[in-house]
Amino acid sequence: MKTLVSWLRFAWTTLTSMRTALVLLAVLGVAAMPGSLLPQRPTSPVGVSDYLKAHPDVGPWLDRLGFFDVFGSAWFAAIYLLLFISLIGCILPRTAGYLREVRSQPSPAPGKLTRLPGHASAVVETDAAAVLDAAEAHLRARGYRVRRDAESISAERGYLRETGNLVFHICLVTMLIGLAWGSLFQFRGTAIVVEGQAFSNTLTQYDDFGSGAAFRSTQLSPFTIRLDSFDVRFETGPVQTGAAREFNAHVRVSQPGQDDTTASLQVNAPLQLGGDQVSLLGHGYAPVVTVKDGKGDVAFSGPVVFLPQDANFRSEGVVKAPDARPERLAFQGVFLPTAVSGGASGMVSAFPDALNPELLLNVWSGPPKQETGAPENVYALDTTGLTQLKDDQGNPVSVALTPGTGFKLPDGKGSITFDGWKRWTKLQVSTTPGGWLVLGSVMLAVLGMALSLTVKPRRLFVRVSAGPSLDPVGTSAPTTVSVAGLDRVDGRGGLAGEVEALATACGIAATLSPTEDEEER
Amino acid sequence: MSAYYSSLAMVTSAVLYLLAMTLHAAEWASARTAVTVAEPELATVGAGASQRPAPPASERPARSPRTEAFGRAGLAITMIAAATHVAGVVLRGIAAERAPWGNMYEFITTSLAIAVIVYLVLALKFGMRWLGLPVTLLLTIGQGLAVTVFYVAVSDLMPALHSVWFVIHIIAAATAGAAFNIGAIAAILYLVRTRAEARGDVRGYLARIPSAETLDRVSYRFHAFAFPLWTFTIAAGAIWAQYAWGRFWGWDPKETWSLVTWIIYAVYLHARATAGWKGRRAAVVAIIGLASFWFNFIGINLLVSGLHSYAGI
Numbered sequence: 133m134k135t136l137v138s139w140l141r142f143a144w145t146t147l148t149s150m151r152t153a154l155v156l157l158a159v160l161g162v163a164a165m166p167g168s169l170l171p172q173r174p175t176s177p178v179g180v181s182d183y184l185k186a187h188p189d190v191g192p193w194l195d196r197l198g199f200f201d202v203f204g205s206a207w208f209a210a211i212y213l214l215l216f217i218s219l220i221g222c223i224l225p226r227t228a229g230y231l232r233e234v235r236s237q238p239s240p241a242p243g244k245l246t247r248l249p250g251h252a253s254a255v256v257e258t259d260a261a262a263v264l265d266a267a268e269a270h271l272r273a274r275g276y277r278v279r280r281d282a283e284s285i286s287a288e289r290g291y292l293r294e295t296g297n298l299v300f301h302i303c304l305v306t307m308l309i310g311l312a313w314g315s316l317f318q319f320r321g322t323a324i325v326v327e328g329q330a331f332s333n334t335l336t337q338y339d340d341f342g343s344g345a346a347f348r349s350t351q352l353s354p355f356t357i358r359l360d361s362f363d364v365r366f367e368t369g370p371v372q373t374g375a376a377r378e379f380n381a382h383v384r385v386s387q388p389g390q391d392d393t394t395a396s397l398q399v400n401a402p403l404q405l406g407g408d409q410v411s412l413l414g415h416g417y418a419p420v421v422t423v424k425d426g427k428g429d430v431a432f433s434g435p436v437v438f439l440p441q442d443a444n445f446r447s448e449g450v451v452k453a454p455d456a457r458p459e460r461l462a463f464q465g466v467f468l469p470t471a472v473s474g475g476a477s478g479m480v481s482a483f484p485d486a487l488n489p490e491l492l493l494n495v496w497s498g499p500p501k502q503e504t505g506a507p508e509n510v511y512a513l514d515t516t517g518l519t520q521l522k523d524d525q526g527n528p529v530s531v532a533l534t535p536g537t538g539f540k541l542p543d544g545k546g547s548i549t550f551d552g553w554k555r556w557t558k559l560q561v562s563t564t565p566g567g568w569l570v571l572g573s574v575m576l577a578v579l580g581m582a583l584s585l586t587v588k589p590r591r592l593f594v595r596v597s598a599g600p601s602l603d604p605v606g607t608s609a610p611t612t613v614s615v616a617g618l619d620r621v622d623g624r625g626g627l628a629g630e631v632e633a634l635a636t637a638c639g640i641a642a643t644l645s646p647t648e649d650e651e652e653r
Numbered sequence: 654m655s656a657y658y659s660s661l662a663m664v665t666s667a668v669l670y671l672l673a674m675t676l677h678a679a680e681w682a683s684a685r686t687a688v689t690v691a692e693p694e695l696a697t698v699g700a701g702a703s704q705r706p707a708p709p710a711s712e713r714p715a716r717s718p719r720t721e722a723f724g725r726a727g728l729a730i731t732m733i734a735a736a737t738h739v740a741g742v743v744l745r746g747i748a749a750e751r752a753p754w755g756n757m758y759e760f761i762t763t764s765l766a767i768a769v770i771v772y773l774v775l776a777l778k779f780g781m782r783w784l785g786l787p788v789t790l791l792l793t794i795g796q797g798l799a800v801t802v803f804y805v806a807v808s809d810l811m812p813a814l815h816s817v818w819f820v821i822h823i824i825a826a827a828t829a830g831a832a833f834n835i836g837a838i839a840a841i842l843y844l845v846r847t848r849a850e851a852r853g854d855v856r857g858y859l860a861r862i863p864s865a866e867t868l869d870r871v872s873y874r875f876h877a878f879a880f881p882l883w884t885f886t887i888a889a890g891a892i893w894a895q896y897a898w899g900r901f902w903g904w905d906p907k908e909t910w911s912l913v914t915w916i917i918y919a920v921y922l923h924a925r926a927t928a929g930w931k932g933r934r935a936a937v938v939a940i941i942g943l944a945s946f947w948f949n950f951i952g953i954n955l956l957v958s959g960l961h962s963y964a965g966i
Contacts, residue, residue: 150927154920161916168909168957175903203904320900371808379812400816400897411899562899570901574888578881585877585922 148221156215167202241284241593251616254640260596267594270637285594296583303577310569319343320562327554330358353406358384362555414558420551425456444481450513465493493531495521656748662741667796669734674789676727681858735769754823758803768831783862787838818893829882836875837943840936843868906957910949917942
């Protein structure tokens, strides 16, 4: 039992020692590095699978060790939790000690001031009490806390340094609490909204949704956001041609119990709706098509979201017409906003804006499928039960359409027309619970850090004693006055000057050698 | 038009920095013949005045006129270079009709402009001309890389940069970067000087730079200034990220390396106050911190794709 207690005590002292904290900090820094150099699942799942394919030897091992989700891994959490325990173990006794120090007087002046780095002494023809009075007034005027004893004064200032230090470290802990709180209750979801369409803030409308363990769907603020139009402007000049220059989504917002409002949603100007933030994350093209089936009925009509594949928005997508009869139809292909011939690689897009839009499609058909209700990827075509349409020569039918044109499928299977195109935006809805705690903590922490790095803690002392008489027949009592100063933290200058000023206040002249640091000036 | 003059001024400043560096190198080369000076112990400690003899003026070797002339010329050329450099940054801003901090080229030229201004103040007001050689070396390499590798023509900003935080976040980063660089130079000089002091062989250039203790203190002051500013840079970036991307922290490579850099400098500040770590080890940590800062700037911008891909190269 005793050994266990002593072992625990040993573990605690080791954990809370400065050296351990230093090592943990360094380890945390090193541990964060792979998270920026290897692809990470939460931000780039495709990158991870590409990496695994490219490195079949080390990939699986890295995966097992959590290197593809470093910041969610157990070992990363272990490092920072240990660090914060160590930090708390360091803060608590220091805070207690600091409170004691603040409430008590400065400790008495040392007996021999000559041992201190900056000191001076002389004999004056003044009463000892008068010297101490003058010194005390001088020190108090300069913001020192003064302790006066019979023959000495001890003064201290710079308490704010340790205040700042403690505030900084305590704020790190409250920041972590804010982060933990946030990760429990947060949610973040994205939805693609085409011009003219609307998004209602319910779980079913999200394309992609993630949330913390304590999230409840009732947290979602009830609102509907309708995308009226989306303006985008690209660089047309010779420098950085094609780079985005302006995004502006014109939206109409409906909230229960309120009139509809119009708003402009931009990259750096998210909307606050209820407790949720709506941000503009991306955009793309949705070609508008009409598909008629073999019987001449409209089997599908409307915009279809195509996903951009490169900087010039070559976009891929699938048009599905499962209700087409007698055979269901599907089209797979690319949308090129500015189509140009790319030589061997066929048609490519040369510019991100829709200057010369073209839709290139392959066609598939097959017998009608039983409606199962199973979820299906809208961006990919499952070709089971479908066959690709071929022309007379046996080559796959390839449809190239410009807006307003159409194509009649062979064998009377139907037709497709490319009516035009619309833009879509990717909206992100998120909350940051605990964000105010994190922000407040960080702001206070910076303030505390600035204090702890700039305030100069300094102690000054005066000691008086009956001195040797200068004038054998003199009437006043001679006094030996010693003054000295001490800096508690190195890296500070100006001590000599303050000791000199104190000496002058005490009626003695002193010229101290400045530290070499001040010589530099 | 101002874009053309901006580029001209930047290239000119890079050449002038090279010239200034050569002059400082000549200064220190000509100082090699200077007498060895025993380091009096008293010089490093603020010992009491009463017992201490007046510090002998010969603690630092008297500068030979030739050495002095080289040094002054180096400083003068640096001043001219700094003027053209600052003019280049300002003209760039005029040409772009915005704060000139939109890409790597603009960031590095601004950060170096801050560094050279700080150095000139130190050299002219505080007699710290001994920083001349390493600082002009840094400026030559930095400006040289800027005008050759990082250069991009003036263009508008991408929508993600249209924010008031663009100004706040980046000027804080540029200023902190300048201070970290000068702090690391002092840390490197500290290591060199400590080694020489330990061997009892302090001469030439090393006899002219301050004692190891002072170098350590100078280095600390720059880091103590830069560290809160760097913390603020990260915090301002997080606030901006909340506006732009709907989350304040997402482990983007740039964010991650900013934190790694922050952690290394936190280690430095703690190490300086820890027995067994202060001195050489702390200085090494500071230099690692700068390496991390530069990797975050160059490596992450060019090698890793992330949300901070603004290099435009």
